[in-house]
Amino acid sequence: MRSLHFQDALLRCAGALLLCAMGTATAQAQGVTVAIGGALQDGNTAVWQRLVQLAGGPGACFSVFTAASGEPDVSAAAVAANLGRHGARGEHIRVGPRIAGQDVAAAVADPQWLQRVRACRGIYMTGGAQARLLDLLQPHGRTTPLLEAMREVWRAGGVVAGSSAGAAVQSSVVFRDAPDPLAVMKGRLREGQEWGLGLGFTPAEVIVDQHAVKRGRIARLLPLLQARGVPVGVAVEEDSAAVFRGSEIEVIGGRGVLIADLAGATRQAAQREFNLAGARLHWLEAGDRFDLRTRELLPSPARRAGTLLQPLAAGHQGYHRGPAFYADILGDAMIVGAMARLVDSDQRELRGLAFAAEPLADDPAPDLGFEWRLWVDAGTRGWLSTQPTAYTLSGVRLDIVPVRVQRPLYVPTPPSPQTEKPP
Numbered sequence: 001m002r003s004l005h006f007q008d009a010l011l012r013c014a015g016a017l018l019l020c021a022m023g024t025a026t027a028q029a030q031g032v033t034v035a036i037g038g039a040l041q042d043g044n045t046a047v048w049q050r051l052v053q054l055a056g057g058p059g060a061c062f063s064v065f066t067a068a069s070g071e072p073d074v075s076a077a078a079v080a081a082n083l084g085r086h087g088a089r090g091e092h093i094r095v096g097p098r099i100a101g102q103d104v105a106a107a108v109a110d111p112q113w114l115q116r117v118r119a120c121r122g123i124y125m126t127g128g129a130q131a132r133l134l135d136l137l138q139p140h141g142r143t144t145p146l147l148e149a150m151r152e153v154w155r156a157g158g159v160v161a162g163s164s165a166g167a168a169v170q171s172s173v174v175f176r177d178a179p180d181p182l183a184v185m186k187g188r189l190r191e192g193q194e195w196g197l198g199l200g201f202t203p204a205e206v207i208v209d210q211h212a213v214k215r216g217r218i219a220r221l222l223p224l225l226q227a228r229g230v231p232v233g234v235a236v237e238e239d240s241a242a243v244f245r246g247s248e249i250e251v252i253g254g255r256g257v258l259i260a261d262l263a264g265a266t267r268q269a270a271q272r273e274f275n276l277a278g279a280r281l282h283w284l285e286a287g288d289r290f291d292l293r294t295r296e297l298l299p300s301p302a303r304r305a306g307t308l309l310q311p312l313a314a315g316h317q318g319y320h321r322g323p324a325f326y327a328d329i330l331g332d333a334m335i336v337g338a339m340a341r342l343v344d345s346d347q348r349e350l351r352g353l354a355f356a357a358e359p360l361a362d363d364p365a366p367d368l369g370f371e372w373r374l375w376v377d378a379g380t381r382g383w384l385s386t387q388p389t390a391y392t393l394s395g396v397r398l399d400i401v402p403v404r405v406q407r408p409l410y411v412p413t414p415p416s417p418q419t420e421k422p423p
Contacts, residue, residue: 031154033201033244037210037236038127038164047241047253048086054159055122058087063120067096067136068128068165075126091116096136108144117149121158125166131176133169141197160201164210171208173228174198181219182356185274186365195224202244203292206232212258213237216330223274225262233260247292251284258283261295273402283336283393297394299383309343309382320345326352329372340391342374343382349375355405369405
């Protein structure tokens, strides 16, 4: 047990040093960062218009990075078309491992590309595989001239935006390649493989993730936050964006952003498997804001005009009745649905399970699962608006404990004895 406590202390110290170093590096930052959760629709005017506005309005120029994409030219053309519909233009920075015949090491220092980046006030990074983008701009942790040119634009007040992989690389600690969230919960979290150093375009106390609710990636974000000593996870859902300006995060787009705050959360050091107690979860919809300094959620005027939900207030009843259990808490939108149900119910907690129903061959612990306990306290709030129905949720508490899943989970019932028909 002493060894585990010592390891925890080392992790906390390392995390504090990392945050200090990242804070120094980004102290002079003046720009805006937009993390888009992937699957951004052509018709999402709220996001495309905001990007153009942040870059200076009609006539703005964006340097478009497609190194993460499997088809760089196709991706560049799609982004340029959407920017064009909103009065801006895209300048394809045609550098990356998928450009045939290109000397990538030379291209990231080529003056023509550096000049094109510096000539724009906006930067847009497309989706794909974030490891390609990281290895291009920051190989082995070394800043390339091309990345430094991007930082110059950002520090001068420009906007750095990215969708999917282009969002995942923005924080200082990032996921490189971790497609299985449960495997991360089970301990598969190796530097240089599942995670690595990112580009540092968000505040130091944040890790960004994408496709958050659709793919249950909150399950991989929480272990990385805990392991690296970073307090806040910003999990951006598809077709939505988190706009970082100073210490404030604003949500725009079609769905929302799930924020995990681990400041004050604890773990049982004697428990080898991942566990967590006392985390706070917040769900923000379009127009809502979050202050990283105060850790307060600021609901939009539309939410404030709706119904305030205070689960522990006298007279609160809620719409939903009785206990609930979620057999697949990491299913599509399940975690947010569970949070909303709890806050708008007569219950003070609910539980769910995260496990592999059919473990993969390389599953590090096929019988290991995790119970998720969502609960409310005096600080939990919800704001409900109608037409359409939507919730903003603040301060839903979360505990996670490891459990053993029985194999098989179930067996067929034996056949009933045959009964003779009467003559």
